[in-house]
Amino acid sequence: MKIISKKISRRNFIKAAFTTGIALGGGLIVGCGEEKPSFPSNLKVNFVRQIITKDSTNSRCVMWQTDSPMTEPILELISNGVTEKIPVTDSTFNDDNNENIQYTAQIENLKPNSEYEFKIVDGEKSSETFTLKTYDEKKFKGIIFPDSQSADYDVWGEVAQAAFKQNPDAEFFLNMGDIVDNGEDRAQWEAWMVRVEDQLKKIPFAPVMGNHECYSRDWQERYPIAYLNYFAVPANDDKYFDRRYYSFDLGAAHFVVLDSQWLELDAFAPGVVEAQKKWLQEDLLSTKKTWKIICVHRDVLQYKINGRADWLEGFSNVGVEFMPEFDYWNVDVVFTAHLHTYRNRGHIRNFHDDPTGPLYILTGVSGDVRYPGLWVNHTLDKVVAPQPETDNFLTIEGDEKNLLIKSFLPNGKLLDEIKLTK
Numbered sequence: 001m002k003i004i005s006k007k008i009s010r011r012n013f014i015k016a017a018f019t020t021g022i023a024l025g026g027g028l029i030v031g032c033g034e035e036k037p038s039f040p041s042n043l044k045v046n047f048v049r050q051i052i053t054k055d056s057t058n059s060r061c062v063m064w065q066t067d068s069p070m071t072e073p074i075l076e077l078i079s080n081g082v083t084e085k086i087p088v089t090d091s092t093f094n095d096d097n098n099e100n101i102q103y104t105a106q107i108e109n110l111k112p113n114s115e116y117e118f119k120i121v122d123g124e125k126s127s128e129t130f131t132l133k134t135y136d137e138k139k140f141k142g143i144i145f146p147d148s149q150s151a152d153y154d155v156w157g158e159v160a161q162a163a164f165k166q167n168p169d170a171e172f173f174l175n176m177g178d179i180v181d182n183g184e185d186r187a188q189w190e191a192w193m194v195r196v197e198d199q200l201k202k203i204p205f206a207p208v209m210g211n212h213e214c215y216s217r218d219w220q221e222r223y224p225i226a227y228l229n230y231f232a233v234p235a236n237d238d239k240y241f242d243r244r245y246y247s248f249d250l251g252a253a254h255f256v257v258l259d260s261q262w263l264e265l266d267a268f269a270p271g272v273v274e275a276q277k278k279w280l281q282e283d284l285l286s287t288k289k290t291w292k293i294i295c296v297h298r299d300v301l302q303y304k305i306n307g308r309a310d311w312l313e314g315f316s317n318v319g320v321e322f323m324p325e326f327d328y329w330n331v332d333v334v335f336t337a338h339l340h341t342y343r344n345r346g347h348i349r350n351f352h353d354d355p356t357g358p359l360y361i362l363t364g365v366s367g368d369v370r371y372p373g374l375w376v377n378h379t380l381d382k383v384v385a386p387q388p389e390t391d392n393f394l395t396i397e398g399d400e401k402n403l404l405i406k407s408f409l410p411n412g413k414l415l416d417e418i419k420l421t422k
């Protein structure tokens with residue numbers, strides 16, 4: 001007896017299963033030259049993913065796709081041998097000339113620091129069993145990936161898998177936006193997801209929207225339909241900008257994810273800058289968490305570009321609009337992206353180097369789109385990744401006293417390390 005799924009890649013496994021007409025979901029077992037599926041796991045579900053919720057100590061959102069509509073979809077949550085049926089919402093959407101059959105389950109009232117199992121069920125059919133963990137109210141650890149947009153998503157897969165292998169204790173992962181190169185292209189979303197499908201199943205994902213989520217196949221600006229439908233992030237109580245910005249708690253940290261795409265999206269829905277400033281006030285006033293951490297795709301600084309005399313050093317429109325807000329609300333850390341380079345600018349307040357201000361980290365690149373030799377170092381840059389730049393990822397961990405941020409090359413070499421204490 002041998003399990004052939006261990007000997008071939010997931011993609012070839014799926015291909016083999018399709019060509020032999022075998023149901024997917026469970027183990028495929030080969031014995032004495034015959035192939036048969038191992039029931040009862042006989043429901044094929046694709047891209048099962050846990051999405052971050054407001055509070056990961058007691059809730060989780062689970063989403064998945066199917067090839068054909070489910071008739072009686074239910075999520076079965078299993079804890080200590082007791083099964084609870086969680087209602088499922090049909091969240092199917094149309095984009096890229098495709099119907100994307102999709103379902104969403106919101107699981108509430110979980111216990112902190114607990115392990116659960118869940119299955120997706122449709123009548124007599126059931127998926128394989130997945131695991132779900134809830135987290136501590138204080139300690140936390142996660143991985144932050146910069147722009148993963150790629151021509152070949154194998155690069156993203158290699159960076160991501162190296163990060164997960166080196167950090168098996170990561171409790172969540174976050175992508176800083178420009179998750180894909182073209183936000184309308186369904187094949188790119190699937191290419192991105194398939195390379196982290198084992199992690200999406202297991203730990204919650206927190207997405208940030210980038211400008212590339214807002215482009216059509218013919219590179220026109222468009223509303224980020226796929227992004228907003230693929231990830232049912234926590235509500236911001238503003239239906240007009242639903243899912244475009246949000247916040248969540250993880251351990252001792254309060255994370256805020258902002259939308260910096262008003263250049264692309266104001267033509268479709270104006271006013272996101274003012275809406276976010278108002279919401280940010282309410283959101284940051286109400287949190288009691290030790291660490292206030294902002295994640296926003298576009299960087300706050302403006303860099304000189306080699307060979308472009310008209311492009312001056314300064315602050316971007318995101319910086320001009322939001323850095324005074326971050327100062328006022330005593331934000332601890334601001335993570336940005338978009339420029340595909342890793343830079344630690346230290347603490348900035350009132351647009352100047354100041355140890356009392358928020359720490360600003362430009363997170364780098366985790367796909368294959370790189371800009372070698374493009375940026376001229378900014379006066380505020382403290383640490384710059386070795387040039388020409390390859391890829392990197394970051395880890396963030398902490399508790400009520402300490403916050404540790406590290407940036408790594410995929411081979412595990414440490415690029416930068418910052419420790420904050422309260």
Ligand SMILES: [Fe+2]
Binds near residue numbers: 149178210339
């Ligand atoms: Fe990008």
Ligand SMILES: [Fe+2]
Binds near residue numbers: 177178210297337339
């Ligand atoms: Fe970008």
